[in-house]
Amino acid sequence: MRIEFTLNGEARAVEVAGTTPLLWVLRESLELSGTKFGCGRALCGACTVHVDGTAVRACSYPVRYVAGKQVRTIEGLERDAVGRAVVGAWIDLDVVQCGWCQPGQCMAAAALLSADASPDDATIDGAMSGNLCRCGTYPRIRAAIHRAAATLRGEDGR
Ligand code: FES
Ligand code: FES
Known part of the structure; x- marks a missing residue:
């Protein structure tokens, strides 16, 4: 499915399965490697990003949930x-x-x-x-x- 969202202030769109973890999309599809993989099970916080200002675990957050939302990663933190x-x-x-x-x-x-x-x-x-x-x-x-x-x-x- 096509998912459109705002990433660090810029409009982005990806074509992926909606259940794909947001972390995979950030690191593999969008080549933003600042967000880290630790446990992959929402237990360690290494993958923390913001979705509409709320901290979420990107390793366990289906990318379909960011449709139409503001995502911020460490690369955009100083905005x-x-x-x-x-x-x-x-x-x-x-x-x-x-x-x-x-x-x-x-x-x-x-x-x-x-x-x-x-x-x-x-x-x-x-x-x-x-x-x-x-x-x-x-x-x-x-x-x-x-x-x-x-x-x-x-x-x-x-
Ligand atoms: S990688 Fe550990 S909480 Fe996401
Ligand atoms: S795990 Fe090494 S600085 Fe936190």
Whole structure:
């Protein structure tokens, strides 16, 4: 079936089976390899992208569900202030270790900050609990989300 949607601000169309996971379409059909494959079973969060602003697991999200919707991937994260704040904080605090989980972490963080500009530790831990990091960067992820939130509130002196 033909599926039309907006991807990182650009109109796109693909001709695939509607049950194909969105992750496959992003990585194979559209050659956007920033979104990662981890478990393939909606358990690790490595494949997190946004559909109409909501974080979803692309490995388990049938592509037919994005018809007519806005999809954002890590490649488009810096298109808005929240995404730029997240990426800036990740760089400032040197969050990344091996990096595999980090696109998904950043997308989950951006979804959180879009909904809550001042999340406390418990809120951050709850929102990020589905995004696993085998390198154990959780303390830096939490600190970076606080940093990004401060940036968005204009409280980090930038
Ligand atoms: S690859 Fe999608 S949740 Fe793990
Ligand atoms: S940075 Fe290596 S898995 Fe998270």
